[in-house]
Amino acid sequence: MYKVHCMNRISQAGVNQLFGTFSPAQSLEDAEAVMVRSANMHEETLPDGLLAIARAGAGVNNIPLDRCTEKGIVVFNTPGANANGVKEMVIAGMLLASRDIIGSNEWVREHAEEPDIAAAAEKAKAQFGGGEIAGKTLGVIGLGAIGAMVANAGRSLGMHVLGYDPYLSVKYAWSLDRHVHAVQNVGEIFSQADFITIHVPANDKTRHMIGRDQIAQMKRGVVVLNYARDILVDENAMTDALAAGHVARYVTDFANPTTAHMKGAIVTSHLGASTVEAEDNCAAMAISELREYLLAGNITNSVNFGNVDLGPIETDERIVVLHRNVPNMIGSFSQILTDAHMNIENMANKRRGEVATTLLETSGLWNDSVIDRIAALEGVFRARMIPGH
Secondary structure: OOEEEEOOOOOHHHHHHHHHHOEEOOOHHHOOEEEEOOOOOOOOOOOOOOOEEEEOOOOOOOOOHHHHHHOOOEEEOOOOOOHHHHHHHHHHHHHHHHOOHHHHHHHHHHOOOOOOHHHHHHHHHHHHOOOOOOOOEEEEEOOOHHHHHHHHHHHHOOOEEEEEOOOOOHHHHHHOOOOOEEOOOHHHHHHHOOEEEEOOOOOOOOOOOEOHHHHHHOOOOEEEEEOOOHHHEOHHHHHHHHHOOOEEEEEEOOOOHHHHOOOOEEEOOOOOOOOHHHHHHHHHHHHHHHHHHHHHOOEOOEOOOOOEOOOOOOOOEEEEEEEEOOOOHHHHHHHHHHHOOOEEEEEEEEEEOOEEEEEEEEEOOOOOHHHHHHHOOOOEEEEEEEEOO
16 A cells, blocks of 8 residues: 655545555655645755655646656646636635725724714724626636636626637637637737736746836726735736835735735735635546556656546556657567567557656566666656556
8 A cells, every 4th residue: 555645735635545545654754655735845955765756736846846856756736726726816815805895894993982983983994995896807818727817806896808819728728718818919818908917837937026126017996806816916016016005905915024014905815725625626636646656657747747548557567668769669668568478468658758658558577677677767756656456
């Protein structure tokens, strides 16, 4: 039974599923698989026996992907599992920014001991006036699982919605409300939107995607929402824009020393996916991914190796090989099996950039040296055999 180490707390429903199939590992050193949410793994020593890491969430910037690939560790995420929870936070953020609900609530608490607080509240309410979001323009940058749901919710609330995503998948394109207007240039969102929300991965290309130049293109009084990652926004530029009144509100789920002191910002403590439902969904998806990979070699939602699926194992064994995407690799695997008098009954190969995954279903008398010979080939990160069922 494979040993799994949980680096963060997972839902009880997840615990019940996980350890109904696998056994717990008390430390990372003893683990063959890991479940993680927000724990930073960049400084961790990855044991040689570690086969997989499942991130219960979409972002994987807390995981050292390059090191994992070189060691043949498959990293999974759970796209869409927490999308509804984040979508609801974005809608809440827009409402909080439009109507000074926080300020009004604070006023009530400050005047709680006044005997005629109701009359005083009537006089004070004008200072907390705001606007409605219906009829306003919402710009959504990134139309994946979360962005598509936010765009559709905006339409349901009576907003005009602009969406930008140069990598929009067919799956999410079909899910979009037909009235969401897809723009080809993100500058159209910056110049036209009253509310701008960003839902893209955090990487070198998207770092400070919203900076001084982009803010300068925005309408005066715009509201910017960030429930994706803090590095997507240049926080120094945002501080200045808020102070100048160019940006009316910055709503972010990422508290740090800069945002915590940012006047005009509404900052929450990373609540986007912190719902019972989202945590259960993420855990269930992550466990399913680990189960399929560890027990059958099938890969779904990996961020560093290609997705590949041969279904249930129907032969004596299945060989899983993680390797560089170089010529004649499959020919080398075939020759080793031929030398061992084994047959390839079924095969799947999927590349992802410079790396690839090959699944080989074989028959014939098993020879333990086969895995050692495949693993010794130049360019192979890891090879393992899974017995048939």
